[in-house]
Amino acid sequence: MDIGIILVIIGAAIAAIGGGVGSTIAVWRGGVVGSSVISDKPEVFGNILLLQALPGTQGIYGFLGAVMALQKIGLVGGEVASVSPEIGWQMILACLPIGVIGLITALLQAKVSVAGMDVAVEQPQEAGKAIILSAMVETYAVIALLTTILMINGLSVA
Amino acid sequence: MTIETVKVNISSLKEHKRKVLEVLQDQGVVDVEKKEEGPTSDEEELDNLEYKAAEAKSAIDFLESHQDQDGGLLDSLIPDKLQVKEEDFKNIDSNFDGEKVNDEVLDLEEKLNQLQSTLQKSKKKLKELEKWKKLTLSKDQLQDLQRAEVVFGKITSSKLEELLVTLKRQLSEVVILKGGEDARNVYLALVFPKKKKEEIEEILEQEGLEELSPDFQLSPHEHYQKIKEKIERLQQKKEKANSRIEELLEHQKNLKIYHDWIISKLKRKKTERHLEQSERVFTITGWVREDRVDVLKRRLAEYTEDVAVTRAEDDDKSKNPVVIDNGGTFKPYEMITKLYGMPQGSEPDPTVYLAPFFTAFFAMAITDAGYGIIMMVLSVVLLRFTDLPGRRLFKILFWAGVFTLGIGALFGGWFGVSAPDLPNALGPIKTVLTKIMWMDPVDNPVKTLIFTFVLGIIQILAGIGVATYWKIKQGKIKAGLMDHASWFVFLAAIFTWVAVKFGYLNYSTQLAGYGLIAALVFFLYCQGRGHKNLVKRMFIGMGSLYDLLGYVSDVLSYSRLLALGLATAIIAMVVNLIAGIFMEMVTIPGLNWVLGAFILILGHSFNLVVNSLSGFIHSARLQFVEFFPKFMKGGGRRFDPFKNSGDYIELNDN
Numbered sequence: 184m185d186i187g188i189i190l191v192i193i194g195a196a197i198a199a200i201g202g203g204v205g206s207t208i209a210v211w212r213g214g215v216v217g218s219s220v221i222s223d224k225p226e227v228f229g230n231i232l233l234l235q236a237l238p239g240t241q242g243i244y245g246f247l248g249a250v251m252a253l254q255k256i257g258l259v260g261g262e263v264a265s266v267s268p269e270i271g272w273q274m275i276l277a278c279l280p281i282g283v284i285g286l287i288t289a290l291l292q293a294k295v296s297v298a299g300m301d302v303a304v305e306q307p308q309e310a311g312k313a314i315i316l317s318a319m320v321e322t323y324a325v326i327a328l329l330t331t332i333l334m335i336n337g338l339s340v341a
Numbered sequence: 342m343t344i345e346t347v348k349v350n351i352s353s354l355k356e357h358k359r360k361v362l363e364v365l366q367d368q369g370v371v372d373v374e375k376k377e378e379g380p381t382s383d384e385e386e387l388d389n390l391e392y393k394a395a396e397a398k399s400a401i402d403f404l405e406s407h408q409d410q411d412g413g414l415l416d417s418l419i420p421d422k423l424q425v426k427e428e429d430f431k432n433i434d435s436n437f438d439g440e441k442v443n444d445e446v447l448d449l450e451e452k453l454n455q456l457q458s459t460l461q462k463s464k465k466k467l468k469e470l471e472k473w474k475k476l477t478l479s480k481d482q483l484q485d486l487q488r489a490e491v492v493f494g495k496i497t498s499s500k501l502e503e504l505l506v507t508l509k510r511q512l513s514e515v516v517i518l519k520g521g522e523d524a525r526n527v528y529l530a531l532v533f534p535k536k537k538k539e540e541i542e543e544i545l546e547q548e549g550l551e552e553l554s555p556d557f558q559l560s561p562h563e564h565y566q567k568i569k570e571k572i573e574r575l576q577q578k579k580e581k582a583n584s585r586i587e588e589l590l591e592h593q594k595n596l597k598i599y600h601d602w603i604i605s606k607l608k609r610k611k612t613e614r615h616l617e618q619s620e621r622v623f624t625i626t627g628w629v630r631e632d633r634v635d636v637l638k639r640r641l642a643e644y645t646e647d648v649a650v651t652r653a654e655d656d657d658k659s660k661n662p663v664v665i666d667n668g669g670t671f672k673p674y675e676m677i678t679k680l681y682g683m684p685q686g687s688e689p690d691p692t693v694y695l696a697p698f699f700t701a702f703f704a705m706a707i708t709d710a711g712y713g714i715i716m717m718v719l720s721v722v723l724l725r726f727t728d729l730p731g732r733r734l735f736k737i738l739f740w741a742g743v744f745t746l747g748i749g750a751l752f753g754g755w756f757g758v759s760a761p762d763l764p765n766a767l768g769p770i771k772t773v774l775t776k777i778m779w780m781d782p783v784d785n786p787v788k789t790l791i792f793t794f795v796l797g798i799i800q801i802l803a804g805i806g807v808a809t810y811w812k813i814k815q816g817k818i819k820a821g822l823m824d825h826a827s828w829f830v831f832l833a834a835i836f837t838w839v840a841v842k843f844g845y846l847n848y849s850t851q852l853a854g855y856g857l858i859a860a861l862v863f864f865l866y867c868q869g870r871g872h873k874n875l876v877k878r879m880f881i882g883m884g885s886l887y888d889l890l891g892y893v894s895d896v897l898s899y900s901r902l903l904a905l906g907l908a909t910a911i912i913a914m915v916v917n918l919i920a921g922i923f924m925e926m927v928t929i930p931g932l933n934w935v936l937g938a939f940i941l942i943l944g945h946s947f948n949l950v951v952n953s954l955s956g957f958i959h960s961a962r963l964q965f966v967e968f969f970p971k972f973m974k975g976g977g978r979r980f981d982p983f984k985n986s987g988d989y990i991e992l993n994d995n
Contacts, residue, residue: 233954236954237958240951240955243908243912243951244904244908247907247908247911247912250911250915251911259915259918311680312680312681312682314958315680315681315958315961315962315965318958318959318962319962319966321959322898322901322962325900325901325904325905325959326900326901326904328904328908329790329900329901329903329904332786332904332907333786333787333790336786336787
């Protein structure tokens with residue numbers, strides 16, 4: 184196999200692992216706090232679930248970056264292109280934004296989400312505001328995903 | 342639109358107090374001012390009502406825990422209330438004996454709990470007796486034997502044979518009675534002459550028999566049977582109680598109405614605390630929607646002449662609660678405004694303005710026409726054929742579906758398949774879909790990115806437009822034109838200059854540059870409004886240039902729409918791909934189609950749900966963070982009228 188293809192796969196793995204690890208830890212934290220909250224007040228489950236699920240998006244973004252990278256060289260549906268090591272390295276760099284920022288934003292978004300669970304319990308009718316606050320952190324994961332997509336799109340693979 | 346409220350005093354004679362409060366509560370148009378809590382007419386009734394409400398609540402909870410299935414995920418995601426006709430609510434006390442049903446439910450609950458604990462005890466006893474059930478002699482009978490000694494014990498099944506052999510060899514006088522056995526042990530009663538006691542006990546110890554002292558009086562056999570019968574009786578009783586509960590489940594709805602009816606009554610009693618009372622007259626102070634004052638007066642007059650509604654002194658208008666009221670299609674979108682909070686009384690209601698943007702942005706976050714169709718069909722089905730909670734959300738979902746279909750067709754996404762890649766079997770449909778397609782965002786992300794920026798610019802301009810319109814409408818024409826409309830001139834000059842500079846417009850760069858400078862000077866002059874000194878005025882105006890930076894970052898924020906749209910499109914593609922791979926892998930005809938369909942349905946549903954959530958949140962954010970600050974600050978107090986309401990139901994007039 185070309186060294187280039189291996190590098191692309193490494194890049195895709197970085198994207199998927201970064202987002203995935205971040206979201207896993209984030210959703211885990213939300214779940215732990217959420218369960219203790221629900222035991223007191225089961226009726227707020229819907230909002231708690233939303234707050235827990237919010238930092239789960241980064242995992243999906245990471246996966247998306249990985250798919251974009253693999254698709255670019257034809258590893259997902261299509262003929263596998265021959266990839267030079269230069270392109271491979273470029274692909275790794277392109278995958279870094281969502282891999283790294285996805286990881287960080289998921290972890291920090293989890294903290295905002297967990298804090299928001301207090302709001303959901305104390306004032307259920309205001310839970311929407313806590314959800315929006317949590318989503319503010321996600322903005323940078325979205326931007327990072329966009330950066331990754333634009334970079335991958337800009338690469339030219341023969 | 343935003344509707345301001347006015348502060349009023351409602352005064353009447355004390356003898357009308359009950360009825361006036363009732364009318365006010367039924368109308369639900371007065372937000373009663375909370376005063377220091379005075380004593381109510383009778384605390385005892387208050388306690389009584391609170392007790393009744395608590396009882397009804399525990400009865401409802403008990404019945405709910407007995408229902409086979411609860412509302413499920415959707416219910417807990419969109420908690421909404423039971424829709425009840427006003428007439429049914431008012432007459433609940435005469436049509437439904439809430440107290441009786443309540444008592445019965447609570448009695449049943451207690452009875453069931455008792456049955457359950459007796460049943461558990463009996464079952465435990467039964468299990469213990471299981472080991473001795475073959476003994477037909479009672480413990481007392483055995484121990485009454487004059488010269489005999491009895492030992493009860495258990496021994497591992499595998500050692501039994503050896504014990505018997507040893508006993509037989511050494512002593513023939515031992516009678517061995519087998520009580521029963523479980524998986525590992527055999528339970529025995531051994532009867533033997535008293536004088537042989539030591540000898541025998543030695544053998545038993547050697548052979549590994551563990552002595553027990555079981556607890557039974559009757560013969561174990563009889564005792565076992567009796568308990569068994571008792572358990573059967575208990576089971577029957579439990580079943581009977583359970584089937585009665587099943588019958589009572591039909592009262593659930595009425596019980597909920599009854600509960601809320603008591604709560605409403607309680608609320609009325611508590612509101613009495615906020616009244617000002619003199620010897621013969623009482624006064625309620627509160628806020629009423631400006632346009633409802635006359636209705637309120639009429640309704641009260643229908644009951645008695647001795648009531649006066651007058652405007653109260655209102656020195657701090659900013660503390661007045663705010664109502665937003667929009668007609669028809671826009672009504673559901675109030676939900677999004679309320680998510681952010683109320684505008685101030687003097688500010689515009691953003692609902693109408695945000696509705697088209699919100700829906701379009703939601704559609705951009707999905708960008709798949711196929712999903713748009715699903716959303717439309719789903720919302721119509723939910724609205725027409727179910728009475729699920731969250732109807733407002735479904736209405737928004739419908740319009741989001743319409744927009745998604747449109748935008749999806751524009752970008753050519755149909756369930757993750759780009760229009761040109763659709764199967765040829767679709768014939769003319771494919772041709773049409775390909776014709777209306779503008780571009781594929783997956784292939785042209787930069788072009789789509791610019792498109793999202795354009796959407797952002799449109800919304801920001803709209804925001805400035807709303808601010809201008811609102812100021813002018815309020816009569817502050819100068820403020821509207823100079824503070825807000827001047828932005829249009831400035832921004833237009835910037836756009837023109839950029840267009841000329843990058844060759845989109847064939848015009849002199851120099852001239853465009855002069856135009857820009859002129860616009861800037863004009864802009865600074867306008868923004869520094871209120872300062873006489875020209876230099877100072879221009880300098881103050883510079884502060885507004887900082888806002889320009891904010892606008893640029895606002896516009897960039899709309900790029901999220903591209904990322905979200907691509908996310909949906911690519912996940913949809915991956916779902917199709919995985920389904921394809923599985924269909925190739927499974928070679929059994931028929932099964933591969935079933936499997937493929939299963940993966941497609943599951944995958945696309947997941948994609949739609951996850952991305953609708955992101956789409957909703959991020960489109961809402963664009964309204965709150967990028968759009969609202971252009972024309973409102975928010976922070977108005979929500980109008981919270983004194984009305985009939987409770988934990989379970991919502992009244993409707995039809």
